[in-house]
Amino acid sequence: MASPSESAASHLKAIGWGVLSIALYLLLFIYDKEVLELSAKGKWYFVFPVVVAFLFSVVHGNFTGEFWRSLGIRAKR
Amino acid sequence: MDTLNFIQLEPLTGIYLFVVGFVGGLVSGFIGSGGAFVLTPAMMSLGVPGIVAVASNMCHKFPKALVGAMKRAKYGQVDVKMGLVLGISAEAGVLLGAHYQEAIKRQFGDAGSNLYVSVAFVIILGLVGSFVMRDTIKSYRSGVIEEEKPGKIALWIQSVNIPGTMMYFPSINARISVLFTIPLGFATGLLAATIAVGGFIGVPAQIYILGLSSLMASATELVIAFVMGIGGTIKFAWSGYVDIRLAMIILAGSLFGIQLGAIGTTYVKPYMIKLVMGVIMMTVLISRAIVIPVYLSQLDLIAPLAANTQWWLKNVSFAIMLLALALGAGIILTALIKGRREHLQQQSTQMANATA
Numbered sequence: 001m002a003s004p005s006e007s008a009a010s011h012l013k014a015i016g017w018g019v020l021s022i023a024l025y026l027l028l029f030i031y032d033k034e035v036l037e038l039s040a041k042g043k044w045y046f047v048f049p050v051v052v053a054f055l056f057s058v059v060h061g062n063f064t065g066e067f068w069r070s071l072g073i074r075a076k077r
Numbered sequence: 078m079d080t081l082n083f084i085q086l087e088p089l090t091g092i093y094l095f096v097v098g099f100v101g102g103l104v105s106g107f108i109g110s111g112g113a114f115v116l117t118p119a120m121m122s123l124g125v126p127g128i129v130a131v132a133s134n135m136c137h138k139f140p141k142a143l144v145g146a147m148k149r150a151k152y153g154q155v156d157v158k159m160g161l162v163l164g165i166s167a168e169a170g171v172l173l174g175a176h177y178q179e180a181i182k183r184q185f186g187d188a189g190s191n192l193y194v195s196v197a198f199v200i201i202l203g204l205v206g207s208f209v210m211r212d213t214i215k216s217y218r219s220g221v222i223e224e225e226k227p228g229k230i231a232l233w234i235q236s237v238n239i240p241g242t243m244m245y246f247p248s249i250n251a252r253i254s255v256l257f258t259i260p261l262g263f264a265t266g267l268l269a270a271t272i273a274v275g276g277f278i279g280v281p282a283q284i285y286i287l288g289l290s291s292l293m294a295s296a297t298e299l300v301i302a303f304v305m306g307i308g309g310t311i312k313f314a315w316s317g318y319v320d321i322r323l324a325m326i327i328l329a330g331s332l333f334g335i336q337l338g339a340i341g342t343t344y345v346k347p348y349m350i351k352l353v354m355g356v357i358m359m360t361v362l363i364s365r366a367i368v369i370p371v372y373l374s375q376l377d378l379i380a381p382l383a384a385n386t387q388w389w390l391k392n393v394s395f396a397i398m399l400l401a402l403a404l405g406a407g408i409i410l411t412a413l414i415k416g417r418r419e420h421l422q423q424q425s426t427q428m429a430n431a432t433a
Binding site: 067 | 139142316318319332336340416420
């Protein structure tokens with residue numbers, strides 16, 4: 001089981017990554033028209049959706065990992 | 078292509094995709110694949126053009142697989158080398174599979190293409206799924222549920238020495254000829270391009286043919302999915318078909334799911350992975366078999382079906398597909414809760430004994 005200090009750190013990390021993740025999703029939907037125009041251009045613009053997907057996977061991936069950890073749901077050691 | 082081909086997103090649509098993404102991610106985190114067979118039709122049912130649905134599904138698949146593979150690598154369950162070797166040959170399978178799909182669509186139209194996909198589902202899931210289910214039941218009945226040993230085929234393959242083609246894989250602590258891994262990877266890719274879930278071949282092939290444990294095979298499949306996903310995304314993004322909004326909404330749900338699915342693998346007995354896979358495969362098989370008469374009728378191969386009958390068959394088929402995913406998720410969550418409870422009880426007993 002996690003110690004109280006581990007648990008508090010986990011909560012803080014979850015909140016930090018969560019705020020970043022929400023900010024990314026807000027940006028995506030505020031600028032959705034521009035985003036779609038860029039990805040629809042195709043050819044070398046293929047880099048755009050790939051980079052966006054990588055960025056979201058890092059930020060949202062860290063958030064979801066910390067989210068479950070902060071709820072005490074961790075892998076068996 | 079202009080932005081008119083992308084749908085208008087409503088809040089309810091977003092919630093729907095988030096939830097399906099979560100369940101798909103949960104299953105993927107646990108068995109290494111799954112979810113895609115529901116996500117593509119789910120997007121199409123919202124009015125997303127087929128090719129945009131396939132492209133957006135691919136674009137959520139590779140970051141999801143990356144996060145899942147990294148998580149399971151932390152638990153020591155991933156053979157990265159095996160995943161990359163199989164993944165590269167799978168990429169070739171994807172290209173050929175996509176080419177077949179396009180050729181069939183050109184020749185026989187949408188109904189022909191749908192019939193081809195459904196028949197592939199029924200034959201492959203019938204063969205592989207029934208084998209996986211039989212093996213799971215056998216393991217459970219024999220009481221050998223803690224430890225997995227390579228079967229006869231795997232042991233034979235590991236014993237074959239073809240000079241110049243041998244490669245060492247840490248997951249099995251043995252050398253295997255790439256002449257065996259290449260066709261398996263290729264078949265995984267071919268299936269991924271046909272029915273969207275290469276793992277239905279990839280995971281059983283790694284277990285029964287190459288001799289990996291269920292845990293290693295399902296985790297390594299995530300590396301294969303990453304390689305196939307990124308290749309597929311580049312292919313579709315090059316033509317401008319990716320709807321990044323749809324992909325990122327699904328990713329939002331699926332990353333919650335994949336983390337939970339990966340955690341779940343550390344609490345359950347290995348046969349549970351095969352059980353979930355077998356149950357999903359057999360349920361999806363029924364779903365696809367139900368809809369075959371619709372496509373046969375559209376191609377005039379059987380007497381025409383009434384429009385009402387076609388509507389019912391298609392909707393029942395889609396509902397059974399959702400049920401397949403829900404059944405898999407239900408088994409995973411139940412096993413996770415049960416395994417975790419037992420683990421916590423064990424820990425508190427140990428602590429009580431230590432303080433006594």
